Amino acid sequence: MIFYFDNAATSWPKPESVYKAMDNFARHIGGNPGRSAHRLSIAGAKIIYETRELLANLFGINDSSRIIFTANATEAINLGLKGILKKNDNVIVSSFEHNSVMRPLRFLEKELNISITVVPPSSSGPVDIKELEKNISDQTKLIVISHISNVTGEILPVNEIGSIARKYNILFMVDGAQSAGSIPINLAEIGVSLFAFTGHKGLMGPQGTGGLYIAPDVDLIPLKQGGTGSRSEYEEQPDFLPDKYEAGTPNTVGIAGLGAGVKFILNTGIEKIWKKKKSLSQYLLERLKSIKDVQIYGSFKEDKLPIVSFNLGKIQPSKVAQLLDEKYKIMVRPGLHCAPLAHRTIGTFPEGTVRISLGYFNTEKEIDYLIKCLKKINKSV
Amino acid sequence: MSKENKQICVITFHSTYYALKAEDIFKKSGVKVKLIPVPRSLSSNCGICLEFSCREKEKILNLVKIHKIKTEKIIIDGSPILNIVWSVNGQ
Numbered sequence: 001m002i003f004y005f006d007n008a009a010t011s012w013p014k015p016e017s018v019y020k021a022m023d024n025f026a027r028h029i030g031g032n033p034g035r036s037a038h039r040l041s042i043a044g045a046k047i048i049y050e051t052r053e054l055l056a057n058l059f060g061i062n063d064s065s066r067i068i069f070t071a072n073a074t075e076a077i078n079l080g081l082k083g084i085l086k087k088n089d090n091v092i093v094s095s096f097e098h099n100s101v102m103r104p105l106r107f108l109e110k111e112l113n114i115s116i117t118v119v120p121p122s123s124s125g126p127v128d129i130k131e132l133e134k135n136i137s138d139q140t141k142l143i144v145i146s147h148i149s150n151v152t153g154e155i156l157p158v159n160e161i162g163s164i165a166r167k168y169n170i171l172f173m174v175d176g177a178q179s180a181g182s183i184p185i186n187l188a189e190i191g192v193s194l195f196a197f198t199g200h201k202g203l204m205g206p207q208g209t210g211g212l213y214i215a216p217d218v219d220l221i222p223l224k225q226g227g228t229g230s231r232s233e234y235e236e237q238p239d240f241l242p243d244k245y246e247a248g249t250p251n252t253v254g255i256a257g258l259g260a261g262v263k264f265i266l267n268t269g270i271e272k273i274w275k276k277k278k279s280l281s282q283y284l285l286e287r288l289k290s291i292k293d294v295q296i297y298g299s300f301k302e303d304k305l306p307i308v309s310f311n312l313g314k315i316q317p318s319k320v321a322q323l324l325d326e327k328y329k330i331m332v333r334p335g336l337h338c339a340p341l342a343h344r345t346i347g348t349f350p351e352g353t354v355r356i357s358l359g360y361f362n363t364e365k366e367i368d369y370l371i372k373c374l375k376k377i378n379k380s381v
Numbered sequence: 382m383s384k385e386n387k388q389i390c391v392i393t394f395h396s397t398y399y400a401l402k403a404e405d406i407f408k409k410s411g412v413k414v415k416l417i418p419v420p421r422s423l424s425s426n427c428g429i430c431l432e433f434s435c436r437e438k439e440k441i442l443n444l445v446k447i448h449k450i451k452t453e454k455i456i457i458d459g460s461p462i463l464n465i466v467w468s469v470n471g472q
Contacts, residue, residue: 037418
């Protein structure tokens, strides 16, 4: 038996319906969506349409044509940043951003001379809101905030930041890599300009799926141009959504799986999923605290995801992870979790931490086993 | 219009997305429609369009209006009706 505690990297296992939907597409449908008019092409196009509608339903959006499919959250974030930012613009980010945000920004810093303002946490929360507001200037084009930290599981105050962005007429992008499918989300309420998500984490779909929601008043320059199956007589890219941003044959087999994942979430109820994740988080934190020499980083709040970073005495994170895998078949992730900025913020750079991230299918019993094994490792090393 | 198009009642769309969105809305409203390849004489846009019985034209036109369905052309009895089209860019 395998114990999988690496759901913030990718969720596993998936609901049975996800495997079935992908197998069904690959085996029985297979057509190129929207390219031809035969039944298999139409069936493929319907899968994509339905997945878009399901996502719109989950995120509280009326117009599903504003959801653009991408390969992952990283591509969605790149589309957002590179489609908006121009020479000398200023971008404000939190100090918990993932490299999926920081690396394109550092690239644009060199290419377009943009400036990047990193807002530190305050004594009471992960983002110092007053500091953020103080840093807004005439050059500030965009605020980018990670919805939930992939290192600590803590939720960042996106509603509050969204209203500041609106007040100053600044675009607001939320990185929902960890939040989509895990907590209730109403994009209209948050007031996002852009919301990037991945399909293979909380949404329970396969890897290679994700997307970007683009609010009605936002126009972006596309990352790519190419065939869409529409307006074939023109050599120019169509200017309507979703075709404008979706050149090339999509990952239909993946999107079929993603649709099944979102359907599973809607049928189960996002409130129920969120409740279970909160309770797993509290149980994990309580049990971890019972281990001598354990140092837990980040928040102990009740409203957080079961993503917990810790270190065990002076044992290197990579050693703890290796022993958990080799001796006990427990999968966790050590190191910096592609988020050096977040690790600097919580004071664990460059050594990093051991990260446990639980999914909807994990149980308290599995956590008990993990704790037992960590105690053994603590004694033996 | 050629003779063969005389009795045709179809809606064409800019994108497959809008064709499927329209089909979804019509079906939920209990109007029978069918996705067919776009007759080349009508458009070279997205590959599929919606065909419906010309007897349903009042219902269809009404639903297009109410739901602001984004169409390219609406062809009734073989003639394009342009005054109620909600174009993608014109909205």
